[in-house]
Amino acid sequence: MSDAEWSLIEPLLPPPSCTLPTGGRPEKYDRRSVINAIRYVNRTGCQWRAVPFEYPPWRTVYRWFQKWHAAGVTARICAELHEQVRLREGKNPRSVTVVVDSQTIKADATVSRATTGYDAGKKATGRKRHLAVDTRGLPVMMMVTPANVHDAHAARDFLFRLRLAHPEVTLVWADSAYGGELVTWAKNRLNLTLKTVNRPRTKGFVLLPKRWVVEKSISWIMRSRRNCRDYETLPQHAEAHLAWSVMALMTRRLTKPAAAWREPKPPPPAPVPPLRVRLHPWTVRLTPAP
Secondary structure: OOHHHHHHHHHHOOOOHHHOOOOOOOOOOOHHHHHHHHHHHHHHOOOHHHOOOOOOOHHHHHHHHHHHHHOOHHHHHHHHHHHHHHHHOOOOOOOOEEEEEEEEEEEOOOOOHHHOEEEOOOOEEEEEEEEEEOOOOOEEEEEEEEOOOOHHHHHHHHHHHHHHHOOOOOEEEEOHHHOOHHHHHHHHHOOOEEEEOOOOOOOOOOOOOOOHHHHHHHHHHOOOHHHOOEOOOOHHHHHHHHHHHHHHHHHHHHHOOHHHHOOOOOOOOOOOOOEEEEEOOEEEEEOOOO
Protein backbone atom coordinates (compact mmCIF):
# COMPACT_ATOMS: atom_id res chain seq x y z
CA MET A 1 0.00 0.00 0.00
CA SER A 2 1.02 3.55 -0.58
CA ASP A 3 1.01 6.09 2.25
CA ALA A 4 -2.21 7.60 0.90
CA GLU A 5 -3.96 4.21 0.90
CA TRP A 6 -2.78 3.46 4.43
CA SER A 7 -4.12 6.81 5.63
CA LEU A 8 -7.58 5.71 4.42
CA ILE A 9 -7.56 2.26 6.03
CA GLU A 10 -5.78 2.97 9.32
CA PRO A 11 -8.63 4.99 10.94
CA LEU A 12 -11.13 2.25 10.00
CA LEU A 13 -9.28 -0.52 11.86
CA PRO A 14 -10.30 -1.34 15.44
CA PRO A 15 -8.02 0.04 18.16
CA PRO A 16 -5.34 -2.32 19.54
CA SER A 17 -6.25 -4.30 22.62
CA CYS A 18 -3.48 -2.70 24.65
CA THR A 19 -5.20 0.71 24.32
CA LEU A 20 -8.59 -0.50 25.58
CA PRO A 21 -9.69 -0.38 29.24
CA THR A 22 -9.78 -4.18 29.32
CA GLY A 23 -6.09 -4.26 28.47
CA GLY A 24 -4.13 -6.66 26.33
CA ARG A 25 -0.70 -7.53 25.05
CA PRO A 26 0.90 -5.06 22.62
CA GLU A 27 0.92 -6.20 19.00
CA LYS A 28 4.25 -7.58 17.87
CA TYR A 29 3.91 -6.82 14.16
CA ASP A 30 2.87 -3.65 12.40
CA ARG A 31 -0.65 -3.72 11.03
CA ARG A 32 0.40 -2.16 7.77
CA SER A 33 2.78 -5.06 7.11
CA VAL A 34 -0.01 -7.52 7.89
CA ILE A 35 -2.36 -5.85 5.42
CA ASN A 36 0.36 -5.74 2.79
CA ALA A 37 0.85 -9.49 3.22
CA ILE A 38 -2.89 -10.16 2.91
CA ARG A 39 -3.06 -8.08 -0.26
CA TYR A 40 0.02 -9.87 -1.60
CA VAL A 41 -1.66 -13.25 -1.21
CA ASN A 42 -4.88 -11.94 -2.70
CA ARG A 43 -3.22 -10.31 -5.70
CA THR A 44 -0.63 -12.96 -6.60
CA GLY A 45 -2.67 -16.04 -5.64
CA CYS A 46 0.14 -17.71 -3.68
CA GLN A 47 -0.34 -20.01 -0.71
CA TRP A 48 -0.40 -18.65 2.82
CA ARG A 49 2.79 -20.56 3.58
CA ALA A 50 4.48 -18.84 0.61
CA VAL A 51 4.27 -15.33 2.10
CA PRO A 52 7.69 -13.65 1.56
CA PHE A 53 10.02 -13.38 4.51
CA GLU A 54 9.90 -9.58 4.63
CA TYR A 55 6.29 -9.82 5.82
CA PRO A 56 5.15 -11.15 9.22
CA PRO A 57 4.91 -14.96 9.62
CA TRP A 58 2.12 -16.50 7.59
CA ARG A 59 0.35 -17.84 10.68
CA THR A 60 0.10 -14.30 12.05
CA VAL A 61 -1.14 -12.95 8.71
CA TYR A 62 -3.76 -15.67 8.39
CA ARG A 63 -4.90 -15.18 11.98
CA TRP A 64 -5.55 -11.46 11.38
CA PHE A 65 -7.22 -12.26 8.05
CA GLN A 66 -9.59 -14.66 9.80
CA LYS A 67 -10.13 -12.49 12.87
CA TRP A 68 -10.98 -9.29 10.99
CA HIS A 69 -13.49 -11.03 8.74
CA ALA A 70 -15.22 -12.83 11.61
CA ALA A 71 -15.51 -9.56 13.56
CA GLY A 72 -17.00 -7.72 10.56
CA VAL A 73 -14.04 -5.36 10.21
CA THR A 74 -13.49 -6.20 6.53
CA ALA A 75 -17.14 -5.58 5.65
CA ARG A 76 -17.20 -2.30 7.56
CA ILE A 77 -14.08 -1.01 5.80
CA CYS A 78 -15.59 -1.87 2.41
CA ALA A 79 -18.81 -0.06 3.30
CA GLU A 80 -16.96 3.07 4.46
CA LEU A 81 -14.75 3.16 1.35
CA HIS A 82 -17.78 2.60 -0.87
CA GLU A 83 -19.47 5.69 0.56
CA GLN A 84 -16.32 7.76 0.10
CA VAL A 85 -16.00 6.74 -3.55
CA ARG A 86 -19.61 7.63 -4.28
CA LEU A 87 -19.26 11.00 -2.56
CA ARG A 88 -16.18 11.75 -4.63
CA GLU A 89 -18.11 10.93 -7.80
CA GLY A 90 -20.87 13.34 -6.78
CA LYS A 91 -23.36 10.57 -6.00
CA ASN A 92 -25.51 9.79 -2.99
CA PRO A 93 -23.33 7.91 -0.46
CA ARG A 94 -25.87 5.07 -0.35
CA SER A 95 -27.17 3.53 -3.55
CA VAL A 96 -30.90 2.80 -3.87
CA THR A 97 -30.52 0.75 -7.07
CA VAL A 98 -28.39 -2.40 -7.34
CA VAL A 99 -27.74 -5.05 -9.97
CA VAL A 100 -27.39 -8.70 -8.92
CA ASP A 101 -25.86 -11.65 -10.70
CA SER A 102 -23.85 -14.80 -9.95
CA GLN A 103 -20.59 -16.34 -11.16
CA THR A 104 -19.57 -19.98 -10.96
CA ILE A 105 -15.91 -20.58 -10.16
CA LYS A 106 -14.08 -23.89 -10.05
CA ALA A 107 -12.87 -25.16 -6.68
CA ASP A 108 -9.55 -26.81 -5.99
CA ALA A 109 -9.34 -30.53 -5.23
CA THR A 110 -8.43 -29.74 -1.60
CA VAL A 111 -11.78 -27.98 -0.98
CA SER A 112 -14.35 -30.07 0.87
CA ARG A 113 -17.17 -31.52 -1.21
CA ALA A 114 -19.61 -30.47 1.52
CA THR A 115 -19.20 -26.80 0.53
CA THR A 116 -19.08 -27.27 -3.27
CA GLY A 117 -21.47 -28.52 -5.93
CA TYR A 118 -21.87 -29.15 -9.64
CA ASP A 119 -23.35 -26.42 -11.82
CA ALA A 120 -25.05 -28.17 -14.73
CA GLY A 121 -25.44 -24.92 -16.66
CA LYS A 122 -21.75 -24.00 -16.55
CA LYS A 123 -20.60 -27.66 -16.37
CA ALA A 124 -18.21 -26.93 -13.51
CA THR A 125 -17.76 -28.17 -9.97
CA GLY A 126 -17.08 -25.46 -7.45
CA ARG A 127 -18.78 -22.54 -5.79
CA LYS A 128 -21.02 -19.72 -6.89
CA ARG A 129 -20.49 -16.05 -6.10
CA HIS A 130 -23.52 -13.81 -5.75
CA LEU A 131 -22.81 -10.10 -6.24
CA ALA A 132 -24.90 -6.98 -5.75
CA VAL A 133 -23.32 -3.87 -7.26
CA ASP A 134 -24.44 -0.27 -7.58
CA THR A 135 -24.93 1.55 -10.86
CA ARG A 136 -21.20 2.41 -10.97
CA GLY A 137 -20.14 -1.23 -10.68
CA LEU A 138 -18.87 -1.13 -7.09
CA PRO A 139 -19.91 -4.22 -5.10
CA VAL A 140 -22.35 -3.59 -2.27
CA MET A 141 -22.69 -7.17 -0.96
CA MET A 142 -21.17 -10.57 -1.79
CA MET A 143 -22.11 -14.11 -0.82
CA VAL A 144 -20.59 -17.52 -1.67
CA THR A 145 -22.64 -20.72 -1.95
CA PRO A 146 -22.15 -24.18 -3.50
CA ALA A 147 -22.45 -24.12 -7.27
CA ASN A 148 -25.42 -26.51 -7.33
CA VAL A 149 -27.66 -23.96 -5.59
CA HIS A 150 -29.93 -22.27 -8.14
CA ASP A 151 -29.88 -18.49 -8.36
CA ALA A 152 -33.56 -18.20 -7.46
CA HIS A 153 -33.09 -20.26 -4.27
CA ALA A 154 -29.93 -18.48 -3.14
CA ALA A 155 -31.47 -15.10 -3.97
CA ARG A 156 -33.95 -15.35 -1.09
CA ASP A 157 -31.16 -15.47 1.48
CA PHE A 158 -29.05 -13.00 -0.49
CA LEU A 159 -31.81 -10.40 -0.84
CA PHE A 160 -32.75 -10.82 2.82
CA ARG A 161 -29.17 -10.03 3.84
CA LEU A 162 -29.15 -7.12 1.42
CA ARG A 163 -32.31 -5.70 2.98
CA LEU A 164 -30.87 -5.97 6.50
CA ALA A 165 -27.50 -4.42 5.65
CA HIS A 166 -28.80 -1.79 3.20
CA PRO A 167 -32.40 -0.81 3.97
CA GLU A 168 -32.13 2.10 1.53
CA VAL A 169 -32.14 -0.23 -1.51
CA THR A 170 -35.51 -0.18 -3.30
CA LEU A 171 -34.83 -1.41 -6.87
CA VAL A 172 -32.95 -4.56 -7.94
CA TRP A 173 -32.08 -5.45 -11.54
CA ALA A 174 -31.32 -9.09 -12.43
CA ASP A 175 -31.44 -11.63 -15.24
CA SER A 176 -34.28 -13.99 -16.06
CA ALA A 177 -33.08 -16.60 -13.53
CA TYR A 178 -34.34 -14.32 -10.74
CA GLY A 179 -37.84 -14.00 -12.22
CA GLY A 180 -41.04 -15.86 -11.47
CA GLU A 181 -42.21 -16.21 -7.88
CA LEU A 182 -39.12 -14.45 -6.57
CA VAL A 183 -40.41 -11.11 -7.89
CA THR A 184 -43.62 -11.41 -5.87
CA TRP A 185 -41.79 -12.72 -2.79
CA ALA A 186 -39.32 -9.81 -2.83
CA LYS A 187 -42.17 -7.30 -3.14
CA ASN A 188 -44.36 -8.76 -0.41
CA ARG A 189 -41.71 -9.84 2.13
CA LEU A 190 -38.87 -7.37 1.60
CA ASN A 191 -40.59 -4.43 -0.13
CA LEU A 192 -38.05 -4.67 -2.99
CA THR A 193 -38.87 -4.05 -6.63
CA LEU A 194 -37.14 -6.82 -8.60
CA LYS A 195 -36.96 -6.27 -12.36
CA THR A 196 -35.49 -8.75 -14.84
CA VAL A 197 -33.71 -8.10 -18.13
CA ASN A 198 -34.19 -10.87 -20.67
CA ARG A 199 -31.59 -11.78 -23.27
CA PRO A 200 -32.72 -11.18 -26.87
CA ARG A 201 -32.85 -14.15 -29.23
CA THR A 202 -29.80 -13.19 -31.25
CA LYS A 203 -26.50 -14.93 -31.77
CA GLY A 204 -23.22 -13.56 -30.54
CA PHE A 205 -22.38 -11.02 -27.86
CA VAL A 206 -25.13 -8.59 -26.91
CA LEU A 207 -24.66 -5.72 -24.46
CA LEU A 208 -27.66 -6.01 -22.15
CA PRO A 209 -28.93 -2.86 -20.45
CA LYS A 210 -28.47 -2.65 -16.66
CA ARG A 211 -26.91 -6.14 -16.48
CA TRP A 212 -23.57 -5.26 -18.07
CA VAL A 213 -22.57 -3.33 -14.93
CA VAL A 214 -22.22 -6.46 -12.80
CA GLU A 215 -20.22 -8.19 -15.54
CA LYS A 216 -17.73 -5.35 -15.33
CA SER A 217 -17.48 -5.83 -11.57
CA ILE A 218 -16.76 -9.54 -12.01
CA SER A 219 -13.88 -8.71 -14.36
CA TRP A 220 -12.42 -6.36 -11.73
CA ILE A 221 -12.56 -9.08 -9.10
CA MET A 222 -10.91 -11.62 -11.39
CA ARG A 223 -7.81 -9.45 -11.68
CA SER A 224 -6.79 -10.84 -8.31
CA ARG A 225 -5.39 -14.29 -8.99
CA ARG A 226 -6.62 -15.67 -5.69
CA ASN A 227 -10.17 -15.23 -7.01
CA CYS A 228 -9.57 -17.08 -10.28
CA ARG A 229 -9.97 -20.38 -8.44
CA ASP A 230 -11.44 -21.18 -5.03
CA TYR A 231 -8.87 -22.65 -2.63
CA GLU A 232 -10.55 -21.77 0.66
CA THR A 233 -11.90 -24.43 2.98
CA LEU A 234 -14.68 -22.17 4.28
CA PRO A 235 -16.97 -20.12 2.04
CA GLN A 236 -16.60 -17.23 4.49
CA HIS A 237 -12.90 -16.97 3.68
CA ALA A 238 -13.73 -16.90 -0.04
CA GLU A 239 -16.01 -13.94 0.69
CA ALA A 240 -13.16 -12.28 2.59
CA HIS A 241 -10.85 -12.54 -0.44
CA LEU A 242 -13.51 -10.89 -2.58
CA ALA A 243 -13.78 -8.09 -0.03
CA TRP A 244 -10.02 -7.49 -0.02
CA SER A 245 -10.02 -7.25 -3.83
CA VAL A 246 -12.80 -4.67 -3.72
CA MET A 247 -11.01 -2.82 -0.93
CA ALA A 248 -7.83 -2.51 -3.00
CA LEU A 249 -9.86 -1.28 -5.98
CA MET A 250 -11.57 1.47 -3.99
CA THR A 251 -8.43 2.67 -2.21
CA ARG A 252 -6.68 3.08 -5.57
CA ARG A 253 -9.62 5.08 -6.87
CA LEU A 254 -9.64 7.35 -3.84
CA THR A 255 -5.91 8.03 -4.00
CA LYS A 256 -5.75 8.75 -7.74
CA PRO A 257 -6.47 12.22 -9.12
CA ALA A 258 -10.12 12.62 -9.96
CA ALA A 259 -9.41 13.49 -13.58
CA ALA A 260 -7.43 10.27 -14.06
CA TRP A 261 -10.42 7.95 -13.68
CA ARG A 262 -13.62 9.99 -13.65
CA GLU A 263 -13.49 12.80 -16.19
CA PRO A 264 -13.35 11.67 -19.84
CA LYS A 265 -10.65 12.98 -22.09
CA PRO A 266 -11.74 15.97 -24.23
CA PRO A 267 -12.19 15.17 -27.91
CA PRO A 268 -9.52 16.45 -30.31
CA PRO A 269 -10.36 19.73 -32.06
CA ALA A 270 -11.99 19.39 -35.44
CA PRO A 271 -9.74 20.27 -38.41
CA VAL A 272 -10.45 23.63 -40.03
CA PRO A 273 -11.23 23.22 -43.73
CA PRO A 274 -9.15 25.37 -46.12
CA LEU A 275 -10.69 28.45 -47.72
CA ARG A 276 -11.28 28.42 -51.46
CA VAL A 277 -11.44 31.52 -53.59
CA ARG A 278 -12.52 30.98 -57.21
CA LEU A 279 -10.99 33.40 -59.71
CA HIS A 280 -11.91 32.48 -63.24
CA PRO A 281 -10.13 30.60 -64.77
CA TRP A 282 -7.98 29.72 -61.66
CA THR A 283 -8.78 28.47 -58.16
CA VAL A 284 -6.73 29.68 -55.19
CA ARG A 285 -6.71 27.64 -51.91
CA LEU A 286 -5.95 29.59 -48.76
CA THR A 287 -4.92 27.40 -45.81
CA PRO A 288 -5.48 29.02 -42.36
CA ALA A 289 -2.41 29.73 -40.28
CA PRO A 290 -1.70 27.18 -37.47
